[in-house]
Amino acid sequence: MTFLFLDTLKKGYSTNILHVKIIKLNAIDSTNTYLKQLNKEVLLEDEVVVCAKHQRAGRGQRTAMWYSKVGESLTFSVFKRVYSLPADQQFLLVMLTALAVKDVLNSLEVPAVAIKWPNDILSRSKKLCGVLIENTLQQAAITTCISGIGLNVNQTGFDNLPMATSMRISTGKKFDVEAVFHAVANEVLNRLRSIPETDFQVIKQEYEAALFRKNKVSTFQRPCGTHFNGIITGIAASGALLVEHENGAMEQFQMKEIKLLY
Numbered sequence: 001m002t003f004l005f006l007d008t009l010k011k012g013y014s015t016n017i018l019h020v021k022i023i024k025l026n027a028i029d030s031t032n033t034y035l036k037q038l039n040k041e042v043l044l045e046d047e048v049v050v051c052a053k054h055q056r057a058g059r060g061q062r063t064a065m066w067y068s069k070v071g072e073s074l075t076f077s078v079f080k081r082v083y084s085l086p087a088d089q090q091f092l093l094v095m096l097t098a099l100a101v102k103d104v105l106n107s108l109e110v111p112a113v114a115i116k117w118p119n120d121i122l123s124r125s126k127k128l129c130g131v132l133i134e135n136t137l138q139q140a141a142i143t144t145c146i147s148g149i150g151l152n153v154n155q156t157g158f159d160n161l162p163m164a165t166s167m168r169i170s171t172g173k174k175f176d177v178e179a180v181f182h183a184v185a186n187e188v189l190n191r192l193r194s195i196p197e198t199d200f201q202v203i204k205q206e207y208e209a210a211l212f213r214k215n216k217v218s219t220f221q222r223p224c225g226t227h228f229n230g231i232i233t234g235i236a237a238s239g240a241l242l243v244e245h246e247n248g249a250m251e252q253f254q255m256k257e258i259k260l261l262y
């Protein structure tokens with residue numbers, strides 16, 4: 001069954017044409033790495049989007065790699081100059097990107113979309129999108145942001161990744177990959193453009209409302225391997241995850257300090 005994508009788009013995304021420079025590549029190591037390098041070599045415009053059919057060395061969080069099948073999924077990066085964002089508000093960029101992806105997926109009726117802290121997008125508890133944010137800083141301010149997005153669109157096979165899914169698996173419908181690209185890139189840019197008027201607290205509340213397993217008892221693993229039960233209550237201003245222990249004590253975690261088991 002083919003999804004009538006543009007009809008749905010009209011509901012919430014009437015202008016899905018990107019008025020920015022789009023660089024389309026057949027093959028590259030990583031769209032994030034490409035943009036980082038380009039940003040060093042030339043004076044980039046305010047907004048540039050790079051999309052690759054195939055990433056030879058797609059990068060994920062920590063030291064993970066990101067794989068996707070040519071033509072079935074999206075791998076792209078959005079470059080945006082940022083003006084006057086204090087370095088201690090870096091997490092705003094993570095939240096804005098994750099919320100942009102979530103909003104588009106909701107508008108396309110992808111079921112049970114949630115954000116798994118810090119920036120995995122899930123549908124029905126399985127991951128269908130990963131985000132890799134890389135910023136440049138000058139003194140204490142962020143000056144450029146690269147939001148790298150890997151979104152599983154029509155892919156149905158994920159070797160040895162039982163917790164991966166795609167828009168197609170989750171909805172049973174096939175999507176127009178190019179239209180999804182335009183919708184997501186557009187929404188990410190819109191969110192990033194709104195930074196000067198953005199209230200961090202408002203976005204934090206929106207992000208927390210979309211958090212996977214918020215206010216539910218969950219099991220976590222520390223880097224040393226020990227497990228404990230706790231409840232995700234939200235995030236700190238730094239972006240650290242706030243977990244309430246069974247005895248009521250609160251603890252904050254940075255990304256490498258905790259793993260949610262589910």
Ligand SMILES: O=C(O)CCCC[C@@H]1SC[C@@H]2NC(=O)N[C@@H]21
Nearest residue numbers: 030032058059060061130148150
């Ligand atoms: O979940 C993760 O670990 C993050 C995955 C991010 C993958 C995207 S694909 C486009 C961009 N280029 C990269 O090398 N990585 C990001």
